[in-house]
Amino acid sequence: MRSRQLVAGLVLAAAFVAVSIQNWAGNDLSLKAIEQLLVFALPLAGIYALAATGLVVVYSTTGVFNFAQGAIGMLAAFVYWQLKVQWGWSTWIAVTVTVFVLAPLFGILLERAVMRHLAGQDLVIQLMVTVGLLLGFVGIAVTIWDPNVGHSVPAFFPEQGFQIAGVVLTWHRFIALCVALALVVGLRFLLYSTRAGIAMRAVVDNRSLAALNGVSAQQVSMFAWALGSSLAALAGVLIANETDMSALGSLTLATLVPAFAAAAVGRMRSLPLTYLGALVLALLQQFASLFLSFGGRWAQVPNRIPEIMLFAVLLMRPAANLRFARLTATRRHARVAKPRSAAAGLVVLVFAIALVGTLLSSANLARLDEGIGLALVALSLVPLTGWAGQVSFAPLAFAGVGAAAFAHWGGTQGHPWALLFGALAAAPVGAVLSLIAGRLQGLYLGLATFAFAYFTGDVILNQPFAFNGQSLTTPRPTWFGISFNSDRAYLVLLSIAFALVAFLLVALRNSAWGRRLVAMRDSEAAAATVGVNLFETKIAVFALSAAIAGLGGGFLAMFYGHTASNAFDALVGLALVLQIVVGGVALVTGAVFAGVFRLPIQILQDHWDSKWIRGLQQIAPGFAALGIIQSPDGAVVAIADGFAPLIPGRTSERAERAKRTRERRAAARAREAKIPQLGLTEPFTAETIGEIERRLGIASELAAGRR
Amino acid sequence: MSRLAVSDVSVRFGGLLAVDGANFSVESGSVIGLIGPNGAGKTTLFNVITGLQTPSAGSVTLDDRDLRRAKPYKRARLGIARTFQRLEAFGSLTVRENVLVAAEMRKRWATTRYDAGIVADKILARVGITALAEARCEQLPTGSARLVELARALAVDPRILLLDEPSSGLDEDETDALGALLVALARDGLGVLLVEHDMPLVMTTCDYIHVLDFGRVIAQGTPTQVQTDAEVQRAYLGSKATM
Known part of the structure; x- marks a missing residue:
């Protein structure tokens, strides 16, 4: 596989050179310019390295990949702001309290309350709980610190610094660099010369063997979370000065995605390689901002460098070995519905939705419309994640592809077949993503789809063949003489479309192919030894999933009427993935749950507006994710189980x-x-x-x- | 007649030579035993034969066709099926569905048409787990789950069947039944390669036995020959043991 990596490396290098030449801003590449590049890049690399180190320490010792890492940093930045700016504490006390007292305590609390219960759980559950915390923390921060009021954290020693190569290196950045360097030495000492560090390395090497030799895995895990949280806080506090704190999402992601990319270079284990990854990423970013200029359709490329690098690094990984069944028994109680009973249930669902639609106010009716449209997109994860066990964070990106194709190929004139074109356009994109990333497994596949979702949302969907940075008119249709222009009529159309796709999926689950998907999820090795071509099966299920999402994208576009790429924002997509996993990702009813989950909170907010109710919209889905630790099959199963005794002939x-x-x-x-x-x-x-x-x-x- | 041949296969994990130039073959209509102490390289050899592990050296051939470039699913389609020492049943599927997945897959390359459901039911009956058909695999005790794996392997209609400790978790009577089934399968023309720690089962069912220790075949012969082989007794059973 070495030659493969070499070829991939050469292709990437060639692409880098080509992009650089194409977009050269015109500055000379002098020695002084390179010195400037280093002066800007090194402190940034230090911050990324801090965040990535926290991620790696936690992942390698506890096996939990923490999507909430960036959000912990974001919270820390706001706490620091509160202490320093609002309450006027001195910088050093504020930093010490935030980074060395509150953050470790927070990490320990997280470990005790949540993370400890994730050991041995399904990867999808592990990932989604931390994604839930990410969204929940953002929700909490939005609620406490109103993003419309400016928050800015002053630099350490503002306006001061020293000159190198004609540019000022501020003390703030110099400190960031020194802290990162000190951390290398400190971690080396910690891991090799202290009892706690040696215990940590023992747990990384072999958890059960370490436990047999008297290492308490729980203590190590707590220590790792305290350390990881502290590092996240340090990175958050340091970067807060460099970014706009009002955009909480971007503050969260400012350290998160770079940390992912750097940690991926270090293969989630090696700290020196992680540092190298952080350095390369910072150099690439500063190179792009100093020497390159991207305009028009490529304007977002410089902002997406971490995602591009993450994707590229993941692709250079050698192919994963076939996955054996996990030793931990997954608790799956969800009944597999037969097509006939599903058909009956779905007819009832269509009538129920239509009935609820007549009871709702016009604002809530529109919300329900959007919810069912999103539910249709969420359905795409049922075969992919629910049955085949493939992690994907990209359903809304595929919906965007579908919506763009829909708009270009007849959707603006309201042709019904444009929906089909939307689905057909998204399917090959899904197949190609699987073709490229299908060698990856589990977490790495998840991260690759995450990077893909961001890149697609910001760059691909803004190309001339897609939305071209504008919003396209996508009116609701009139078919067979029936106008679906009103929200109420469109709701019926949407729910019928949802029911049809859901029925097809249930039929598929009961077919040979459906069983094959589940077999692949349960044990890839065993599936291969009975003749299942895993590669082909994965491509097919990715294509199917993308097609369903693409169809949903067309329906969403018709709902909006005017559609732009920002309707398919990756963070919204992340929340949608979270909601279907909370609802039950192996069930079509889980998708309904995902779509309408926020409706009750929105209705509540209409009647009783307070900032906490508003915040609940973001906090609730986040913390609902904690529920899947207890019921991994999802809320729908848990709820149905609770109601089961009331239904004759069914027991819970x-x-x-x-x-x-x-x-x-x-x-x-x-x-x-x-x-x-x-x-x-x-x-x-x-x-x-x-x-x-x-x-x-x-x-x-x-x-x-x-x- | 089919013949699976393992020639000079070595597998190296870092500094450990897990399999060291192993040579043996399995032919249709016979039950071949592969025994040896834990860590002797038996499961690794199974992984090499089924394509889950690339050997450092040597080759595996089926009817003189070199399998080096064949992926695991290709090997299954050529007629090699297996069970696993650490259970790999499809846990969230029922017992019948486990077998059905394999029977349905088999239709892809079978030359005759058949109803996968009927085939699955027949195999369940033959292995003796019809009563468990609708049970979910993850709820089964180990022994039954091993029989499910055996049934699933049979459903791809293999020419060569590799069994990795199929009797562990079975009680004495069930083990006897398994032995009888293996003999019957071989009589029907299947080649069986049996890795097993249950010596009575090995001695009563196998036509020929290879003894593996530290990755090397240290002895081979009929059950009687192996039982009396001095080196086997030393390496495998300890110097004072008897079989």
Whole structure:
């Protein structure tokens, strides 16, 4: 595989040179300019390295990849602002309290309350809980610190610094660089010369062996979270001065995606390589801002350099080995619906949605419309993540591709077949993503789709063949003489479309192909050894998923009427993925849950407006994710389970489990009671032996052999 | 007649030579035993044969066709099926669905048309797990789940069947039944390669046995020959043990 990596490296280098020549801003590449580049890039690299180190320390010791890393940094930046600016504390006390007291405590709290329960869970659950925390923390910050009021954190020693190569290196940046360098030395000392560090390395190497040798994995895990959280806070406080704090999302992502890219270079383990990754990324970013100029359709490229680098680094990874089944038993109780009962359920659903639609105010009706449109997009994850077990953060990006194709190929005139074109356009994009990233597995696949979603949302969808940075008119249709222009009529159309796609999916799950997808999720190795071509199957399921999302994109475009690329923002997409996992990603009803999850909060807000209710819109989905630790099958299953005793002929899973346990105990008692009667007090007869053989299902060959 | 041949296969994990120039073959209609202490390289050899592990050296051929470039799913389609030592049943599917997945896959390259459902039911009956058909695999005890894996492997209608400790988790009667089934399968023309720690089972079912230790085949022969082989007794059973 070395030659493959070499080729990939050469292609990337060639692409870099070509892009540089194409977009050269005209500055001379002199020695002085390069010195300037270094002066700007090194401190930035230091901040990225801090954030990435936190990520790596936590991932390698606990196995949890923390999407909330950037959000912890963001929260820390605001806490620092509160202490320093609002309450007027001195800089050093504010920094110390934020980074060395509050952040570690917060990390320990997170570990005790949440992360400890994630060990051994499904990857999708692990990822989604931290994604949930990311969104929840952003929600909390928005609620406490109103983003419309300016918050800015002053630099350490503002306006001061010293000159190198004709540019001023501020003390703030110099400190960032020094802290990062000190951290290298400090971590080296920690990991190799202290008891805690050696215990951490032992846990990284072999958790169970370390436990047998008296290392408390829980203590190590707590320590890792405290350290990781502290590093996130340090990175957050340092970068707050460099970014706009009112854009909370971008402040969160300012350290998160670079940390992902740097950690990916270090393969989530190696700290020196992680530092190298941080340095390369900072150099690339500063190079682009000093020497290149991107305009027009490529204007967003400089902002997406971390995503591009993350994607490229992931692609250079060698192909993953086939996945064996996980040792931990996944608790999956969700019944697989048969097509007939699903059809009945979906008809009821369409009527129910239509009925609810008549009861809602016009504002809420529009929200429900959008919710069902999003539910249709969320359906795309049911076969992909729910059945095939492939992590994807990109459903809304595929919806964007579908919407653009829809608008270009007849959607602006309201042609019905344009919807089909939307789906057909998205499918090959999904197939290509799978073709490129399909060698990756689990977390790495998830990160690649995450990078892809951001890049697509900001760059691809703004190309002339897509939205071209404008909004396109995508009116609601009139089909067969029926106008679907009103929100109410469109709601019916949307729910029928949802029901049709959902029905097809249920039928698919009951088909040979559906079983094959689940088999692949449960054990890739076993699936391959019964003849399943995993590569082909993954491409097919990615294409199917993208097509469903693309169809949903067309419907969403018609709902909006005027559609631009920002309707398919990656952070919104992340929330949608989170909501369907919370609802139940293996179920079509989970998609309904994902679509309408926020509606009750929105209605609540209409009646009782307060900043906390508003904040709840973001906080609620985030913290709802904590529920999937308890019920990994999702809220729909948990809710249905709760209602099950009320439905005649159905018992709840919990009741069934209790019943099974009772039966097992009774059977054990009966067996014990029978022992004296069998063999001990009276000898076995030929009849008894025959009966035992029959009960045990011993094959006739053996019985014949005995005789 | 089919013949699976393993020639001079070595597998190196870093500094550890897990398999060291292993040579043996399996032919249709016979049960071949592969025994050896834990860590002798048996499972690694299975992974090499099924394509889950690339060997450092040597080759695997099926009917003189070199399998080096064949991916795991290709090897399955050529007629090699296996079970796993650490359970790899499809946990969230039912027992019948586990077998059905394989039977349905098999239709892709089968020359005759058939109903996968009927085939699955027949195989469940033959392995003796019809009663469990609708149970979800993750809820089964180990022994039953191993039988599910066996049934699933049979559903791809293999020519060569690799079984990795199929009897662990089974009680004595179930093990006897398994032994009888293996003999019957071989009589029907299947080549079986059996990795097993249950010596009575190995000795009663196998036609020929290879003994592996530290990645090398240290002895081979009929059950009687192997039982009396001095080196086997030393390396595998300890000097004082008897079989």
